[in-house]
Ligand SMILES: CC(=O)N[C@H]1[C@@H](OP(=O)(O)OP(=O)(O)OC[C@H]2O[C@@H](n3ccc(=O)[nH]c3=O)[C@H](O)[C@@H]2O)O[C@H](CO)[C@@H](O)[C@@H]1O
């Protein structure tokens with residue numbers, strides 16, 4: 001087990017290249033199950049969620065090759081092997097195995113998903129969608145059993161706008177008989193990316209990226225090549241970091257339109273942000289003003305950037321209010337930021353940040369992926385040394401974090417935990 005050590009308080013400068021999107025990758029990889037010949041996905045991020053999904057595809061008999069971030073999956077030898085626990089629980093997106101295996105084999109047994117602990121994360125809308133398509137679903141001892149004699153297209157209204165449910169229903173519906181209409185669908189860019197892959201595989205999908213998606217089922221899907229979109233959350237994290245400690249950071253391989261809400265908020269704070277075709281330049285060497293943010297479904301401010309943004313707000317003059325309407329309890333990073341001298345209180349779904357305050361290095365623990373990103377940013381802002389544990393969360397979503405930050409001039413490194421620290425971790 002390892003920890004991150006950060007020597008904070010130094011400005012960052014230079015170019016950072018963004019990797020492929022985690023939240024696309026974790027859906028694109030299961031989607032390959034639906035094809036009957038090899039699919040290649042180019043530009044995957046080097047993160048543990050991808051490595052685990054590769055293992056899961058191999059467990060069900062797939063032949064998978066991963067080299068230089070490109071994955072080729074030959075799904076022709078796959079079978080509907082039950083995947084009740086173990087690796088399935090290490091990530092949230094294992095729920096996509098349900099839709100993909102239901103679409104291809106009309107049956108699946110998948111353990112309940114893991115992922116970041118952000119309060120309750122039900123999957124009732126996924127289940128509602130699969131049932132509408134004709135599947136029978138039971139939950140037995142922590143695993144979901146799905147079976148259908150035949151999948152039939154249906155009109156499905158999502159009671160909650162859900163990224164996961166929208167993609168999962170799409171995965172099953174591409175192989176259903178007839179037309180499926182998903183109403184009140186989520187509109188995140190990752191949904192368009194998955195629809196693009198499925199379309200290249202021969203699926204018929206219209207409206208991905210709007211709140212009504214129409215899918216006409218087909219009898220079979222074939223192999224193809226697909227290039228993943230850049231990770232808007234990773235890009236947003238580096239933009240926030242550039243605003244916090246940057247003296248000119250160029251974020252390369254980004255789709256600026258995916259980050260309009262963040263760009264607007266950074267400018268409102270007084271940060272200089274310039275966007276080009278596939279690059280964003282951020283200069284944080286100005287005085288920062290307090291702003292309020294409210295997380296919303298896309299194109300609103302993403303909940304996945306709420307925690308990193310909170311670290312930035314400790315540097316802003318005045319009182320800022322951060323409200324998370326998607327995950328009302330996504331505030332486990334706050335206690336850790338307080339250990340670093342932040343002046344923040346949590347009231348209901350909101351965190352109130354009073355600044356500016358000089359953060360101080362401390363020993364802190366990442367409770368989830370974006371809490372980890374928030375603590376790394378705080379560590380770069382802080383005076384002195386910060387130690388961050390809980391790296392298994394950060395490794396789920398940030399490709400080569402240490403290498404990329406060192407490339408910008410940061411002093412950050414990984415170090416093995418001492419025996420005493422390992423014991424402490426086991427007891428918490
Ligand atoms: C792998 C992946 O892509 N993860 C992202 C995905 O998670 P995930 O797909 O799990 O998030 P959803 O969009 O489904 O969740 C949005 C909201 O709907 C609720 N809900 C969701 C499904 C359901 O069946 N019932 C229900 O009540 C959730 O509790 C949450 O409050 O979108 C989230 C919201 O942008 C992001 O934070 C995650 O990074």
Ligand SMILES: C=C(OP(=O)(O)O)C(=O)O
Nearest residue numbers: 092093115116304369370
């Ligand atoms: C919450 C996140 O991921 P997951 O849904 O995979 O847990 C995230 O990426 O911030």
